[in-house]
Amino acid sequence: MRRKLAALISAVAIGTTLLTGCGSGAKTGEESSTFRVGLECGYAPFNWTQMDDSNGGVKIDGSAEYAGGYDVEIAKKIAEGLGKELVIVKTEWDGLVPALTSGKIDAIIAGMSPTAERKETIDFSDNYYKSDLVMVVKKGSTYENATSIQDFSGAKVTAQLNTFHYTVIDQINGVQKQSAMDNFPAMRVALESGMIDGYVSERPEGVSATSANPNFAMVEFTEGFVTSDDDTAIAVGIAKNSDLTAKVNEILKGISEEERTTIMDAAIVNQPAAN
Numbered sequence: 175m176r177r178k179l180a181a182l183i184s185a186v187a188i189g190t191t192l193l194t195g196c197g198s199g200a201k202t203g204e205e206s207s208t209f210r211v212g213l214e215c216g217y218a219p220f221n222w223t224q225m226d227d228s229n230g231g232v233k234i235d236g237s238a239e240y241a242g243g244y245d246v247e248i249a250k251k252i253a254e255g256l257g258k259e260l261v262i263v264k265t266e267w268d269g270l271v272p273a274l275t276s277g278k279i280d281a282i283i284a285g286m287s288p289t290a291e292r293k294e295t296i297d298f299s300d301n302y303y304k305s306d307l308v309m310v311v312k313k314g315s316t317y318e319n320a321t322s323i324q325d326f327s328g329a330k331v332t333a334q335l336n337t338f339h340y341t342v343i344d345q346i347n348g349v350q351k352q353s354a355m356d357n358f359p360a361m362r363v364a365l366e367s368g369m370i371d372g373y374v375s376e377r378p379e380g381v382s383a384t385s386a387n388p389n390f391a392m393v394e395f396t397e398g399f400v401t402s403d404d405d406t407a408i409a410v411g412i413a414k415n416s417d418l419t420a421k422v423n424e425i426l427k428g429i430s431e432e433e434r435t436t437i438m439d440a441a442i443v444n445q446p447a448a449n
Contacts, residue, residue: 206280209258211249212265212273213241213284216357218382219441220285220408221245223264229444234264244378244441245283248302248429252283252410255425267357268336271295274411280418282411285376288404289338292411299410299422303434305376306406307342309393310383312365317372322397329371332361339374342399362387374399376406378438382445 215223215234221243224231230247231240241262253260263279270286273279274296288298309326311317317329327348333339335354343351352370355361361373362383372393375383380392410426412419 207258208261209249209253209256209281210235210261210263210279211253211281211283212263212270212279213245213249213282214267214270214357215239215241215262215264216359217243217285217379218358218386218445219244219378219438222446224446229440232260232262234262237264239264242441242444244303244438245285247437247441248410249281249283251429252281252422252425255428256421267334271411274413277413280412281422284411285408286411287338287407288409288411290404295414297412297414297416297419299412299419300426301407301409302426302429303378303408303438304403304406305378305408306394307339307399307401308375308377308380308395309372310362310365310375310380311372311391311393312368313389313391315371315391317393318391320393321395323395323399324397326372330369331372331374332364332370333374334358334361338401338405339376342401343374345399358383362390365390378442381442385442386445 213221215221221241224240224242227233227240229242231242232246232250234241241264246262249260263273265273265279270282270284271292274282309320317326320326323346326346328350330350330352331343331346332352332355333343335356340354343349355364358375358379364370365373366387366389384390384392410422412422
């Protein structure tokens with residue numbers, strides 16, 4: 175009976191496969207004419223949400239809103255190099271890796287660092303940006319003139335959830351480590367309201383925060399956090415063992431350091447002036 179049932183299941187499976195092959199079906203990543211990129215659209219100047227296509231904004235899939243920023247400009251160049259149409263898929267930070275592994279998106283271009291932990295699940299391209307860690311604080315606070323991370327002993331400090339930014343807070347002796355927050359807009363609001371004394375960020379976001387809010391100051395350290403190169407680098411997240419990795423690396427090679435700096439400078443200037 176088991177053999178007959180197995181044969182029947184096999185026949186049905188073959189028939190289904192043949193029918194699926196004849197139909198239009200969903201195209202694979204290689205066959206698709208689009209390059210679907212996942213990002214938060216809330217980490218200026220790397221990426222943000224805006225209401226129109228000004229300064230090169232790209233429409234967010236399924237939304238009336240647009241995405242802009244450094245990541246979006248890099249995504250444009252990669253899509254162009256691949257000969258595909260760029261599609262921006264707005265995705266919460268925690269959902270980016272699952273979206274990639276499930277095939278909902280083709281790549282993550284979201285200011286993501288190629289950490290050892292993430293490399294267990296996904297692959298990464300060569301780096302497309304590298305930055306240093308800073309602290310964003312209220313202007314005029316006792317922490318504005320800090321030079322060492324240890325100057326934040328006793329301070330209420332936080333960082334974004336599921337990032338290495340949050341783990342480095344433990345390097346500060348006596349710090350009052352607060353619960354991690356979902357995104358940078360939430361941290362800016364918490365800082366403005368006095369819920370926290372500072373949050374850990376990368377320098378471009380620190381410049382962005384202080385440009386957008388005159389009440390904020392960015393602290394750059396002479397005695398800063400201990401980090402690895404992978405922690406402070408930013409790369410494109412790609413599915414494991416995908417041919418796309420080599421193609422993206424080839425495209426990134428064609429973007430000079432000078433051009434990358436120009437793109438970042440423009441992103442800082444063009445960011446929305448809102449918390």
